[in-house]
Amino acid sequence: MIEFLKNEGIKDALIQDLLRFRDHFKLDAELTYRIPKPKYLYYGNDVWEQALTALLCGEHLLMVGPKATGKNVLSQNLACAFGRPSWDIPLYINIDAQTLIGSDTFVQGEVRFRRGPVTECAMHGGFGILDEINMAKNEALAVLHATLDFRRIIDIPGYDKITLNGATRFIATMNYGYAGTRELNEALASRFMVIEMPGMSQESLQKLLRREFPTMRPEYIQQFCGLFQDLQRKSENAEISTKAVDLRGLLGSIHLMERGLEANTALQLGLSNKAFDPFERTLIQDVIRLRIPPNMERERLFKES
Template structure:
């Protein structure tokens, strides 16, 4: 790792990881469930490699991107992909302004251009929700060239040294499509699993400090059962979302556990049979 330590950004990797992780927990940030995952992602960022985070909904991909932003003290520009995403959403648009009594055409930089120029982090969420024909415009941004010719202005933009790209993907979800191989090969990929065990317990205690131990244990037992049913293919991955678990813990401070899980977890699923299965599992833990 000595070869990496040549920039101010890389120097941060020399700091105590325990101190950094504790800081992130205190800020409600991401905590890695896999040894070395957090460190390895940071190394990828230092090497100026675009990062692709693959994992189920609620596994903490967005929180991870925010934690990278906090770690390097770099602002983050977000792009939320959908079938409506177009080049203007990425690069910017022209608008008419009035200056000294004259109407002028001005170009407003989009998130990609802003992040490239200012050396910030570009976060592309649900990248496989975008139409495949939209994203090739980013190919030169994501490979060794780290540059872009803006088709709206003809401006040639070379990325700032600290510019970084983090993208997130939910594989196999409705409305998604496989990433183009030319696009996927520009990223280094990391699988992001759900938190579990003591790490999950620590995060719950930090984010919902008023929750008592008995309540937390009950909800974690239910969460473990939900994960098993997800692995067995009987529930959608969203049922084991850590985000949903946190919602249920927060609600359970003020209402019975059954209702908290109904609103925080079960009702988020479309399938009525899956909703019923969740509530049946709850009944095995809540008398």
């Protein structure tokens, strides 16, 4: 990951500070399995430098933006770059404080405290990834106020007060406009540095596709990048919904093509079939056909490895 950051042109001073952080905060050997090994890398020099600077200063991050901007990918990349164990904490409407902090449980006939992911993360100097933070109830997240501000504590009623390990950071992600989302509590939002995640540029998407599919012919890498951006523009202009603007779906479709499935069929499975309205699905298929001709087989897309 350090080599990747150097290749991306991240400032040398930031990389040196990152290495000093890793040297200063040692990690128990039994927690190394929690350090992410990212499948995908996040491309974007400016966002990397903003995130690294904030985390090195001891701040917590809130990544805001529409889907397919790489929020979860960057979260994993950051935990890997800092060499810290991560706890993925998906937030949903029924989450409660006990789920986050912990609760009583019976062990061999005794009542004991079972630590939740936020408590584990705090004690071990981990990176807690709070996914879709604006889906959880405000009263559940209120327990994080003292954890995320200058106090850096978790006060567990009936047990003890835990002070956060110096390496602990929380990274929250947030999408606009999803069903079940709500306005983020102002007091909670003030505890984060907020990064507005930009849409993926053509250059970044090309780097991603080249890395993921090294045998794909360059002309088709450009076509798939163009297809994704065409769908983004259609969505921004309210011609289609965001359902087909799905980077995971595009990558999954190309993996199907690599296995031998015809290209338009694979894109139907990964993109157009995610729109359940027949008219919208037809529009998406028209966009696909403009970029990818019918009966496109594997041999035309990929070089022999």
